Amino acid sequence: MPEQLQQLISFLPALSGPLILILVFGLFYKIRNNRLPEEAGMTPIHQEFCGGNFNYTNLSRPFVRLTIYNDFLVISYFKQILLNYHEIEKVELKNKVGKKGLKIYHNKIGVPKNITLWSPNIEKIFSLIQPKLTNKYQTHNSTTTK
Numbered sequence: 001m002p003e004q005l006q007q008l009i010s011f012l013p014a015l016s017g018p019l020i021l022i023l024v025f026g027l028f029y030k031i032r033n034n035r036l037p038e039e040a041g042m043t044p045i046h047q048e049f050c051g052g053n054f055n056y057t058n059l060s061r062p063f064v065r066l067t068i069y070n071d072f073l074v075i076s077y078f079k080q081i082l083l084n085y086h087e088i089e090k091v092e093l094k095n096k097v098g099k100k101g102l103k104i105y106h107n108k109i110g111v112p113k114n115i116t117l118w119s120p121n122i123e124k125i126f127s128l129i130q131p132k133l134t135n136k137y138q139t140h141n142s143t144t145t146k
Helices: 003-033 122-132
Strands: 046-054 057-068 072-076 080-084 088-096 099-106 115-118 140-145
Touching: 046 122, 057 115, 057 122, 088 122, 099 122, 115 122
Parallel strands: 088 140
Antiparallel strands: 046 057, 046 115, 057 072, 072 080, 088 099, 099 115
């Protein structure tokens, strides 16, 4: 076997790690940015990339897309969650080790029960969602540490 071919073959494993990372992050980016059919033709009130906690899955910023519309919001990571405002029981501001978060309590089946979004703009997000909650549950503006 020619020496150049041997060098190329020995170099391939070193390339495979970064290549796999690039492919995984590229796929994750594509999935996060996919739009639901309900979003077609809609203009968001607010959109940003943030971090989030979904039951036992914790994702840092910018791996979560939050898009707020007039009638619903969409949270997209490797899953896509559409929450109508009547499905949200309450929202609550959280502080955790210097991070500002928004815990979303909801009653939608098939969606992670524990949803917390982390963003430096969390007060703005809270102020956009809170007035849209028209159900019987109380909205909380507390700063608890857990």
